[in-house]
Amino acid sequence: MDDVLKDVLVVELGTMVTAPLAGMMLSDMGARVIKVELPETGDPFRAHGGGRYSPPFVAYNRGKESIQLDLRSPEGLANLSRLLNRADIVLENFRPGVMEKLGLDNDRLRALNPRLIRASITGFGNDGPYRDRPSYDSVPLALSGLSSLMLDPQDPRMSGPTISDNITGMYAAQGILAALLRRTRTGTGGHVEVNMLEAAISFMPDAFAQFSRAGIVSGPETRVRISQAYSLRTQDGLLVTVHVSSVQKFWEGLLNVIGRPDLAQNERFATPAARTQNYSALRQILMDIFATRSREAWVAALAAEGVPGAPVNRVDEVADDPQVRHLGTFARTIHPTMGEVIGIKSPIRLDGTRRDNPPPPPELNADAAAVAAEFGFGS
Structure with missing residues (x-):
């Protein structure tokens, strides 16, 4: 190069x-x-x-x-x-x-x-x-x-x-x-x-496409709602990000990780569109659950289920991340x-x-x- x-x-x-x-x-x-x-x-x-x-x-x-x-x-x-x-x-x-x-x-x-x-x-x-x-x-x-x-x-x-x-x-x-x-x-x-x-x-071409094609004026939560992306505080006061998008296997994997398979039958969360509409309610549920375990435990559980997620590394932590070191x-x-x-x-x-x-x-x-x-x- x-x-x-x-x-x-x-x-x-x-x-x-x-x-x-x-x-x-x-x-x-x-x-x-x-x-x-x-x-x-x-x-x-x-x-x-x-x-x-x-x-x-x-x-x-x-x-x-x-x-x-x-x-x-x-x-x-x-x-x-x-x-x-x-x-x-x-x-x-x-x-x-x-x-x-x-x-x-x-x-x-x-x-x-x-x-x-x-x-x-x-x-x-x-x-x-x-x-x-x-x-x-x-x-x-x-x-x-x-x-x-x-x-x-x-x-x-x-x-x-x-x-x-x-x-x-x-x-x-x-x-x-x-x-x-x-x-x-x-x-x-x-x-x-x-x-x-x-x-x-x-x-940010997506924001202008949303407006010109669908009349949606994007705001701070527009993309994360559609993408089903969350940043959640863990028991040790650290943060984890989860991004399930609209992929069904990632949604099902997240439900396995948090031990709440019943949410799949809840009409507020049963479809990607419903989860987008009820983003704030689902976020609160996830916040309450993620507050019960450490960041390390949640990151390991997400990886085991193949759910897209990662610790929210501080700048002083990035260089020591295993993938960054690799x-x-x-x-x-x-x-x-x-x-x-x-x-x-x-x-x-x-x-x-x-x-x-x-x-x-x-x-x-x-x-x-x-x-x-x-x-x-x-x-």
């Missing part, structure tokens, strides 16, 4: 999450990624929590090289042009119009390097009424409707991981790969555009000055392989001298 994009050069002008994630995904497939950072501070994510090697920066920047260029100066722009002249991809998540202000509009880039692929990530697109608005993760989540599927309107507390940032970076990487494939046929680059709003909307999901590398760095390997395997030991994220400007000499930077 780490040879797929061998000899592909990516110049990353990104900060924070969206573009850095896309760059990291390309690096995991073997691309060389030179991260161009701001003078003095570098990527703002570096300083989260102090220092210049914060956990958020580490999360999104493995396997890259780092240089600093002042793109407000003629020298910095000239050196960037030297990079772009030989690059395959320039990846940026500036606000619309910034590249043009730098003199790096599509016509200029095409003249500089006809094979160059520009990938632009924005909050809302390069035109339209929201074009110039600032955007962070929670904003497109709200606009897209995705937040409405997660928030309790009576107690709207925001929670959970970064979603729209991450999926936008993933869509950007997909678009870049498509542009690279097209270039093998045409010999020319192009402009990949991805925005956070549409990425968030695309992340998969070798986490990578441990040693940075020469920052010590041990633990990251997540790419979940994509090709012919059973992936990059097992991706290089750690770079220190700020760590590769300046080598890159300057290679590309003939002026002072």
Whole structure:
């Protein structure tokens, strides 16, 4: 897998999450990624929590090289042009119009390097009424409707991981790969555009299909009711998730696990449609029963009956899960000055392989001298 994009050069002008994630995904497939950072501070994510090697920066920047260029100066722009002249991809998540202000509009880039692929990530697109608005993760989540599927309107507390940032970076990487494939046929680059709003909307096609086909306006429980998914507290105060869907054998298996075969004859629960309609009542029954045994006991019982279910692992428990250990999901590398760095390997395997030991994220400007000499930077 780490040879797929061998000899592909990516110049990353990104900060924070969206573009850095896309760059990291390309690096995991073997691309060389030179991260161009701001003078003095570098990527703002570096300083989260102090220092210049914060956990958020580490999360999104493995396997890259780092240089600093002042793109407000003629020298910095000239050196960037030297990079772009030989690059395959320039990846940026500036606000619309910034590249043009730098003199790096599509016509200029095409003249500089006809094979160059520009990938632009924005909050809302390069035109339209929201074009110039600032955007962070929670904003497109709200606009897209995705937040409405997660928030309790009576107690709207925001929670959970970064979603729209991450999926936008993933869509950007997909678009870049498509542009690279097209270039093998045409010999020319192009402009990949991805925005956070549409990425968030695309992340939940089922909700829009439910509305357009059935008139159902989805809310926080719509999918879990249809899917018959439950998170239940056990006797030891831990959580278990069960997901029986509409598959009859899973429903029957769950009834065997909880010792309540009589529920199969209860008209409120006899069919998938009835269980969806009476989700809250069934959930309360399951909550009462699951509170009588430990998480470990319930997980073992569900597995024995072949019922889809799992412990709700905390973040500190995931690496020790037997399947995660078997998969070798986490990578441990040693940075020469920052010590041990633990990251997540790419979940994509090709012919059973992936990059097992991706290089750690770079220190700020760590590769300046080598890159300057290679590309003939002026002072």
